[in-house]
Amino acid sequence: MTDAPAAPVFRMEDLVALCRRRGFVFQSSEIYGGINGFWDYGPLGTALKRNLKDAWWRDMVACPPDGPDGRPLSIVGLDSTIIANPKVWEASGHVGGFNDPMVDCRESKARYRADHLMVLVGADDDGSRRMVGFLEGDDAGREKAGKSLAKYEKREFDPANYAIRPFTQLAATDLSRVLGPDAKEPGSLTEPRMFNLMFESHAGAIRDEDSKVYLRPETAQGIFVNFQNVLDSTRVRVPFGIAQIGKAFRNEVTPRNFTFRSREFEQMEIEFFIRPDEAETWYPFWRDLRHAWWRSIGLTGENLVLREHDRDELAHYAKEGAGTCDIEYRFPFTAPGFGELEGVAHRSDFDLKRHAEFTGKGEKSRYFDQERNERYFPHVIEPSAGADRGTLAVLCEAYTPDDSRPSGVVMKFHPRLAPVKAGIFPLVNKDGMPEVAEKLHRELRVKYACEFDPKQSIGKRYARMDEAGAPYCFTIDSDTLADQTVTVRERDTLSQERISIDRVATYLAERIDG
């Protein structure tokens, strides 16, 4: 990464402005002032995102490549609900994990997880002595706290004279005598406050604790809880995958960076179930396949990277395993750093085991492998991609300022993802040309998203198609009427060539369908 090229040479606000101007992305409920962390897709953005999801579904579910064993992957689809029995989230660990109390320091503006915060206090504390905070596991911080306390009390520091207590066990009245880890005066720490990262609602008319439900924070659990249903209803056997595209919700503390960190977002997830001893084969397979897929839909530049996680940043379900990696993109707002598009994780058998435990089915729910004549909880390789983040990366990759063009900018989408595949124009809006163009449009629109536009000058129409990212334009002129040929204008090169009008559909098929 040392000689990585410079970040994209455009300002994010220019892309945001284009997205709004051309109808890719709008702020949610904008006429009421918007709402933080929520975004709507306009006509072009909807088409773009749909094309991305369709490409994923086709390449991963309908027509996946061969696996490492040389046989086609077996992957089936699922569409589970956003709201489920709340026990799902107790089993998955989200109810606990999403409720971390946080402590803010008014003086240093730092924020700490309350359960990571400890205080050093005199062992013979009588309720009036100063306490000094430090972070659990931070030996240097703890030493510093000791020195600070000894200096304050003007005596030698002897660990035997001090006790360590969790911050969470302090009474509210004690806070005024606690010195924060990064503070100079005591009393700057707030009481622990809950940051509930799962959205809550209520199912049914009565709004009480029993009716409380959660909007799912990931689509994955819908797959795990349907694992047995899919096995029983579908002729699949390990190794196989279950795929799902759907909305998920996280009450992010700080939504930021356009659609990158939204509170409502869409995931494209596969849980691929494997034999426990084959993770070392399947994990690198999926990692490389997913990396290659993002490249195949147009993220071909240096801004796409694959990054293996360090051991200490792994999630609770992946501590032991074949590995976890992020597929990351260098967005203008992360540059020179990167932002995550997709995580590929070996989740081990964590989730299936947890649901076996929480449903009380236990070992009985183990999978029976007929070929091996043995029972086990399958392990899982999870490629989990963000549809909105992917769409945003595609928008960033496509955005190409070009002062030599009238539009000033061109969106160079991969033809497969382009929301409009072609513009179809009569060179002038008379002499029979619009009729021919409209007929061509009617034929092409059956298979490809095309725009017929007879108005204004040809230059304006090309410029508009540049901003919409249409890879091709077909123009009918007076020669068309004589020899049945049209001009193809290519978006990226601005080249023009003439082809027969009855070859237009084939021309598009060769370039869009591969």
Added chain:
RNA sequence: GCGGGUGUAGCUCAAUUGGUAGAGCGUCAGCCUUCCAAGCUGAAUGUUGAGGGUUCGAGUCCCUUCACCCGCUCCA
């Protein structure tokens, strides 16, 4: 959640010490137009982000709030 900045037509921006909210571009309609936002004529468009206050009078001053941007923080 903290600090800083921004907010006027779809976009870019004007609007004197507080004194009738405007222009260009784009959009739309018509004319014209034989290949890259050409030209002519005309049209639509705003509770100046929202709410409150001061004032005879607020885009302008004050308060509150919302959204976006930058920096922290957070991201199981």
